[in-house]
C-alpha cells in the first residue's frame with residue numbers, strides 16, 4: 001500500500017486543497033516530529049526521538065500513514081501490525097486542518113492496511129481525559145473497554 005496515494009474526503013470549504021494519504025519515509029522524520037509537537041496528544045508518554053521514528057520506519061515501511069497537502073504533512077496515524085494485533089497510535093491532525101475528514105481518511109487507510117494483512121480487530125490507546133479523541137474514536141465505531149487497564153514497565 002505504500003506509495004499509492006489516496007485522496008482524503010474533503011469538506012466543501014477545503015475542496016481546492018487536495019489531501020493525500022500515503023506512507024511516511026525516512027525523509028519525513030523531522031516533519032513528523034514537528035507535527036506531533038504541534039498537534040498530538042503529548043501527555044503521559046515518553047518524549048519522541050528521531051531515532052525511535054527511524055526504527056519504526058525501517059522495521060515496517062508502511063506502518064506510519066501520513067496525510068499530505070502540497071508536500072506538507074498535516075496528519076499522521078501509526079498503524080502497527082505485529083502479526084497478532086492491530087494497534088493505532090499517534091492519530092494527529094494539524095490544528096488548522098481539523099474537521100475536514102483527514103482523521104477519518106487516515107483511519108480508513110489504516111483499516112485497509114490491516115484488512116490486507118489479515119487483522120480482524122483494531123485497538124487504540126486513548127487517554128481518559130482526551131474528549132476530542134473520544135469524539136473521533138466513537139464516531140469511527142470504537143468503544144472503550146472498561147474492564148482493561150494497560151500495565152507497563154520501562155525495559156531495562
Ligand SMILES: CC(C)(COP(=O)(O)OP(=O)(O)OC[C@H]1O[C@@H](n2cnc3c(N)ncnc32)[C@H](O)[C@@H]1OP(=O)(O)O)[C@@H](O)C(=O)NCCC(=O)NCCS
Pocket residue numbers: 039040041090091092093094097098099100101102103104105124125126127130132133135136137139
Ligand atoms: C482527533 C483528531 C485526530 C481528529 O482529526 P480530524 O481530521 O479533525 O477528524 P475528522 O474531521 O476526520 O472527524 C471525524 C469525526 O470525528 C468527530 N469529531 C472530530 N473532531 C470533533 C470535534 N472537534 N467535535 C465533535 N466531533 C468531532 C466527528 O464525528 C467527525 O465527523 P464529522 O466531521 O462528519 O462530524 C484531531 O482533533 C487531533 O489531532 N486532535 C489532537 C490529537 C489527538 O487527541 N488525537 C487522538 C489521540 S487518541
